[in-house]
Amino acid sequence: MSYLFLIARRLLFKRRSSLITASMAVAAMIFLITFNDVVFSGVFSAVERDLINFQYGDIVIQNEQQQFLDETDSSIMKQLARNSGVAASAPRITVIAYEVNYRVGGQTGSVYRVPLTGVDTRYEPKVTHVLASVVEGDPFISTRSVLIGENVAEELGVDGPGRSIELVLKTAREETSYSLTVEGIIRTPVTGGLNDFVVADIELLRGYFDLGDYSTSVIVKVEDPRNTREVIDWIKRYYPDYDVFTAEEAAGWLAQASATTAFINLVGYAGMIASGLAVITVLTMIVSGKTRDIGVLRSIGVSKREIVAIFMLDGVLIGVVVGAIGALLSGSIIYLLDRYPIAFFGGIVLEVSFRLSPSFLLPILVGFLTSILASIYPAIRASSYEPAEAIKYV
Amino acid sequence: MSDCEEKLVVEDLVKTYSVGDVATEVLKGVDFEIYEGDFAIVTGPSGSGKTTVLNLVGMLDEATGGRILIDRVDTASLSGGQKDKFRNRKIGFIFQSYNLINELNAVENVMLPALIARTPGREARRKATELLEAMGLGEKINYPSLRLSGGEMQRVSIARALINEPSLVLADEPTGNLDSERTKDILRLLKQLNQENNQTFMVVTHDPMVVQTASKVIDILDGVVREVIHKTEFHCPYRTLVPHPGDEAG
Numbered sequence: 267m268s269y270l271f272l273i274a275r276r277l278l279f280k281r282r283s284s285l286i287t288a289s290m291a292v293a294a295m296i297f298l299i300t301f302n303d304v305v306f307s308g309v310f311s312a313v314e315r316d317l318i319n320f321q322y323g324d325i326v327i328q329n330e331q332q333q334f335l336d337e338t339d340s341s342i343m344k345q346l347a348r349n350s351g352v353a354a355s356a357p358r359i360t361v362i363a364y365e366v367n368y369r370v371g372g373q374t375g376s377v378y379r380v381p382l383t384g385v386d387t388r389y390e391p392k393v394t395h396v397l398a399s400v401v402e403g404d405p406f407i408s409t410r411s412v413l414i415g416e417n418v419a420e421e422l423g424v425d426g427p428g429r430s431i432e433l434v435l436k437t438a439r440e441e442t443s444y445s446l447t448v449e450g451i452i453r454t455p456v457t458g459g460l461n462d463f464v465v466a467d468i469e470l471l472r473g474y475f476d477l478g479d480y481s482t483s484v485i486v487k488v489e490d491p492r493n494t495r496e497v498i499d500w501i502k503r504y505y506p507d508y509d510v511f512t513a514e515e516a517a518g519w520l521a522q523a524s525a526t527t528a529f530i531n532l533v534g535y536a537g538m539i540a541s542g543l544a545v546i547t548v549l550t551m552i553v554s555g556k557t558r559d560i561g562v563l564r565s566i567g568v569s570k571r572e573i574v575a576i577f578m579l580d581g582v583l584i585g586v587v588v589g590a591i592g593a594l595l596s597g598s599i600i601y602l603l604d605r606y607p608i609a610f611f612g613g614i615v616l617e618v619s620f621r622l623s624p625s626f627l628l629p630i631l632v633g634f635l636t637s638i639l640a641s642i643y644p645a646i647r648a649s650s651y652e653p654a655e656a657i658k659y660v
Numbered sequence: 661m662s663d664c665e666e667k668l669v670v671e672d673l674v675k676t677y678s679v680g681d682v683a684t685e686v687l688k689g690v691d692f693e694i695y696e697g698d699f700a701i702v703t704g705p706s707g708s709g710k711t712t713v714l715n716l717v718g719m720l721d722e723a724t725g726g727r728i729l730i731d732r733v734d735t736a737s738l739s740g741g742q743k744d745k746f747r748n749r750k751i752g753f754i755f756q757s758y759n760l761i762n763e764l765n766a767v768e769n770v771m772l773p774a775l776i777a778r779t780p781g782r783e784a785r786r787k788a789t790e791l792l793e794a795m796g797l798g799e800k801i802n803y804p805s806l807r808l809s810g811g812e813m814q815r816v817s818i819a820r821a822l823i824n825e826p827s828l829v830l831a832d833e834p835t836g837n838l839d840s841e842r843t844k845d846i847l848r849l850l851k852q853l854n855q856e857n858n859q860t861f862m863v864v865t866h867d868p869m870v871v872q873t874a875s876k877v878i879d880i881l882d883g884v885v886r887e888v889i890h891k892t893e894f895h896c897p898y899r900t901l902v903p904h905p906g907d908e909a910g
Binding site for chain 2: 653
């Protein structure tokens with residue numbers, strides 16, 4: 267066996283530059299997939315987590331026109347409470363405020379078309395962290411007070427809680443103004459998306475619309491996120507006319523990003539296969555270039571099976587090198603991100619942990635196997651040479 | 661020199677190559693024997709079939725018909741794996757172009773057949789080193805093959821052929837790529853191995869200088885043995901050859 271390894275190792279050096287290039291390509295694909303999986307997926311998971319925590323909960327129930335739901339909140343929430351997979355639910359009314367104004371001294375700060383979310387303070391804390399994200403002031407809002415996102419506060423020039431703002435709601439027929447106290451300023455991770463919002467008591471908006479116990483959406487927290495899909499299916503059985511979806515689905519771009527991640531992975535694996543073809547080509551070139559040597563080896567007693575083994579060993583050697591380089595590159599970046607966390611999108615801290623997870627090991631394993639598989643054809647080709655003919659090859 | 665034990669018996673050897681519908685009969689029934697300790701030369705003009713004979717005897721190619729017995733073993737009766745083992749242990753090859761593995765150094769080339777024969781690495785290296793020293797290459801055992809001269813490469817090739825102490829050494833134009841001085845050197849070495857170790861050689865050549873050294877000359881022409889010449893005083897008796905139709909007619 268040792269001589270097979272000796273020959274395999276020496277033959278590999280025959281076209282080492284081409285082989286290094288092909289191997290590095292496989293290793294680069296391992297890196298791409300791991301980076302994409304571990305890092306980008308880490309980002310997307312964190313974004314999804316923020317969306318769940320601050321905007322949507324685990325599940326959102328809306329009607330198809332994004333208008334008010336046909337059933338009352340109490341009936342929907344009562345129905346949801348019957349499912350043991352539902353931890354809590356809360357009604358929301360989300361509209362666009364026409365204008366928000368703040369006057370201080372002789373100056374006026376105004377922002378237009380501001381997303382306005384009405385929350386029920388009794389239920390909202392059981393589903394999201396919106397009220398817990400107040401960084402200045404208090405979360406105790408009423409029909410006379412609001413929370414404003416820090417970006418809104420900045421644009422208006424509101425320097426802290428206790429200030430009065432004017433909230434203007436407008437329909438085609440009329441315009442209604444409310445003078446409200448800023449109870450607190452909220453700061454959510456950028457990906458949570460409430461920094462540009464005004465959060466009001468849901469009763470304020472119910473009063474405006476004069477609709478009583480109705481809302482534009484009900485958000486749901488599930489007991490176990492792994493069962494989210496089952497809970498959605500259950501809800502759809504009772505409310506077939508409503509749109510019921512997850513936070514990821516609610517944020518279309520996130521679903522798109524998730525698809526992009528999957529696409530990049532696909533590109534990575536396709537690239538790995540393409541690089542595997544390059545390994546096949548290089549090994550085949552080695553086999554062609556060593557035709558005479560293969561004939562000589564056969565003449566001194568090396569069997570066909572051992573010729574296959576020599577070139578398969580080359581595949582294993584390449585696989586080990588490829589896997590090691592891929593693991594080193596990927597492991598290094600994950601280790602560095604774990605040790606020195608970096609923030610994306612102006613706030614979100616990437617949560618990456620350095621561990622031997624399937625998403626880390628799978629591309630390495632696939633790269634290793636690709637190299638071995640790539641050696642099968644050249645190995646079989648090498649063993650098919652007739653020694654008498656091969657020896658004559660110059 | 662000889663106890664007249666048959667080392668190699670070739671009977672009615674036929675080889676036909678087919679390309680599409682065209683069949684070319686290269687060997688048309690070759691018969692000869694080589695006895696232990698023989699230094700037999702197979703000679704003949706280019707295209708006469710002498711290298712084909714060597715390839716068939718060395719089991720590098722399959723005969724279309726006839727029999728080859730080495731140490732009384734019918735090589736056609738061996739399976740593929742048995743042939744590999746037989747070739748490794750019983751036959752040594754020396755080639756015109758030396759055919760060393762360039763990626764291995766001198767001693768690694770020589771020890772390779774021993775390693776294939778499952779000789780422990782240290783033992784294989786010791787035997788290879790001894791052989792190379794015996795051939796005057798003691799100082800070049802770790803030289804890369806490509807840095808050796810033609811004569812040195814052929815010595816390494818001879819050492820490789822001998823390391824498993826084969827029954828039969830097959831040499832195909834062993835001096836074909838060497839100048840006359842190197843040719844004399846190599847011939848002297850081969851003869852020495854033949855005489856001192858009673859090593860049996862079958863050498864394919866059309867070099868007259870090599871032919872002169874033979875104990876037996878098998879002259880092949882157009883795929884048949886034209887003549888077998890015994891050049892030493894003592895030689896083993898002829899086997900009864902199967903007459904060919906052409907001979908009968910003659």
